[in-house]
Amino acid sequence: MSGIIVSGLSIKFRVYHDRSPSLKDSFASIFKRRGKSSFSDFLAVNDVSFEIKSGDRVGIVGHNGAGKSTLLKALCRVYESDEGLIRVDGRLAPLLEIGAGFHPEFTGRENIYLNGAILGYTQNQLFDIEPEVIAFAELEEFIDTPVKYYSTGMYMRLAFSLATAMHPDILVLDEIFAGGDAAFMERATKRMYEMIDKANIMIMVSHDHNLVRSLCNRVLWLDHGKLIADGDPEQVINSYLRGA
Amino acid sequence: MTSAHHGRIAELLSSRAVLWQLVRQQLILRYRRTALGYLWTLVNPLLMMSVMAFVFSSLFKADLKEFAIFLFAGMIPWGMFNSVSTQSAGAFINNEGLIKKIYLPKIIFPLSIATALLIDSILSFVALLLIIIAIGGAVSWVLFFLPVAFLLLFMFSTGVGLITSVLTVFFRDLQYVIIIAMQGLFFLTPILYKHDALSGSVAMLVGLNPVVPFIELFRAPLYRGVVPGLSSIAIATLISLVTICLGLAYFYKQEKKIVYRL
Numbered sequence: 001m002s003g004i005i006v007s008g009l010s011i012k013f014r015v016y017h018d019r020s021p022s023l024k025d026s027f028a029s030i031f032k033r034r035g036k037s038s039f040s041d042f043l044a045v046n047d048v049s050f051e052i053k054s055g056d057r058v059g060i061v062g063h064n065g066a067g068k069s070t071l072l073k074a075l076c077r078v079y080e081s082d083e084g085l086i087r088v089d090g091r092l093a094p095l096l097e098i099g100a101g102f103h104p105e106f107t108g109r110e111n112i113y114l115n116g117a118i119l120g121y122t123q124n125q126l127f128d129i130e131p132e133v134i135a136f137a138e139l140e141e142f143i144d145t146p147v148k149y150y151s152t153g154m155y156m157r158l159a160f161s162l163a164t165a166m167h168p169d170i171l172v173l174d175e176i177f178a179g180g181d182a183a184f185m186e187r188a189t190k191r192m193y194e195m196i197d198k199a200n201i202m203i204m205v206s207h208d209h210n211l212v213r214s215l216c217n218r219v220l221w222l223d224h225g226k227l228i229a230d231g232d233p234e235q236v237i238n239s240y241l242r243g244a
Numbered sequence: 245m246t247s248a249h250h251g252r253i254a255e256l257l258s259s260r261a262v263l264w265q266l267v268r269q270q271l272i273l274r275y276r277r278t279a280l281g282y283l284w285t286l287v288n289p290l291l292m293m294s295v296m297a298f299v300f301s302s303l304f305k306a307d308l309k310e311f312a313i314f315l316f317a318g319m320i321p322w323g324m325f326n327s328v329s330t331q332s333a334g335a336f337i338n339n340e341g342l343i344k345k346i347y348l349p350k351i352i353f354p355l356s357i358a359t360a361l362l363i364d365s366i367l368s369f370v371a372l373l374l375i376i377i378a379i380g381g382a383v384s385w386v387l388f389f390l391p392v393a394f395l396l397l398f399m400f401s402t403g404v405g406l407i408t409s410v411l412t413v414f415f416r417d418l419q420y421v422i423i424i425a426m427q428g429l430f431f432l433t434p435i436l437y438k439h440d441a442l443s444g445s446v447a448m449l450v451g452l453n454p455v456v457p458f459i460e461l462f463r464a465p466l467y468r469g470v471v472p473g474l475s476s477i478a479i480a481t482l483i484s485l486v487t488i489c490l491g492l493a494y495f496y497k498q499e500k501k502i503v504y505r506l
Contacts, residue, residue: 012504013504014504014505073344076346076347077347078343078344078345078346078347078503079503079504080500080503081500082500094346094347096345096346097345097346100341100342100345100346101342101345101346103269103273105273105276106269106273113265114265114269117261117262117264117265118262118265118342118346118348119346122261123261
């Protein structure tokens with residue numbers, strides 16, 4: 001059974017007012033403790049607690065900069081915090097930024113293995129899914145060409161096919177993305193919905209409220225890092241829109 | 245061993261495919277679309293050392309063949325230590341895009357650099373060994389000591405690399421400071437000269453240089469044809485163990501802060 005528990009989570013960023021501290025500044029500040037500090041702390045996620053159970057379809061809404069993406073990245077362990085606790089049971093697949101780790105000099109096929117390893121697929125799994133990934137991306141002809149010669153659409157198609165090749169227990173989405181031409185968009189959207197259907201838990205950030213209403217059975221509303229509301233999609237979205 | 249250690253080792257094992265991909269990327273990418281390809285990794289140090297051997301043997305009025313072997317034996321460990329320390333400085337800052345997008349055990353970044361450079365270093369060593377044999381150098385069973393020498397050197401270099409990789413995230417100037425420091429350290433390491441040719445305060449300074457025992461681990465079997473003395477092995481083992489432990493301790497203490505400071 002999959003599940004996620006987040007309790008008292010805060011994620012703090014240090015905002016530098018001028019620039020990154022140099023070695024010189026660091027030495028200087030040992031001797032000079034007074035004066036205004038050159039940085040301030042900023043809580044992107046502020047004391048957030050919630051629990052997600054098997055079968056939940058959770059949408060996260062809020063203004064730009066409310067901490068939605070930071071929260072998703074924290075669930076995926078990109079940001080690890082000393083304040084609060086996150087427990088994730090189940091294989092989690094982040095579809096936050098596809099194509100992470102693609103190397104422009106490598107061929108499409110080499111990138112399947114590189115990016116696939118980064119996504120946590122084993123070499124055997126990759127060997128098995130390789131033909132399907134190439135076929136879905138419609139790149140049979142160019143798969144042994146370095147991806148730097150790919151068009152944006154080809155690049156997106158390969159990244160998308162690979163990222164969606166396996167079905168995870170927990171699916172984490174930052175907007176529903178699908179690049180490429182109309183025909184590919186249609187197939188990609190279909191594949192996304194299939195993935196969402198098969199996932200045990202789905203968490204998504206989206207500004208498309210109709211999409212959230214149709215896909216989610218629960219909505220979290222974040223504002224300035226704080227969890228304002230957590231509940232029925234219709235109610236939470238309506239109060240968010242009224243407040244907005 | 246605590247459960248935290250077990251967790252880290254298990255995590256590293258499960259990420260070995262990524263580690264291998266990063267090593268591969270580092271090894272083959274540089275030479276894409278060049279005629280010699282990976283051979284450049286071997287040709288580059290060979291040419292460099294040949295020129296140095298030619299110039300300095302005539303400067304020191306030494307026998308070219310003998311001096312070449314002496315120099316090769318010192319340059320192999322130095323080259324690896326130098327590359328690992330300086331290249332590790334970019335381990336995290338050059339992978340910022342990846343680290344901010346997806347979770348990976350961060351130790352694989354400095355570790356992949358050290359592993360790739362170890363492979364480079366072993367292959368250059370093999371090439372040099374063939375040259376040493378060709379010019380009539382002594383080859384004997386003591387060469388079987390060299391895997392131990394490489395292992396100790398790898399632990400020492402990786403320990404330093406772990407520290408430079410993390411420190412550079414916090415102090416970006418360090419990547420340039422390290423290059424200069426390494427140039428200075430090169431001359432304070434008995435690579436072009438013998439340690440006992442020095443006297444006074446310089447000899448003392450060189451005596452404090454932690455790289456010196458590792459040079460000896462290679463020079464004894466390759467140049468003098470003997471197994472290094474027990475005291476040299478003991479000192480090198482101690483230094484490499486202390487360095488790798490310090491490196492790991494510092495790395496794991498700072499690990500979670502890295503992403504916030506990239």
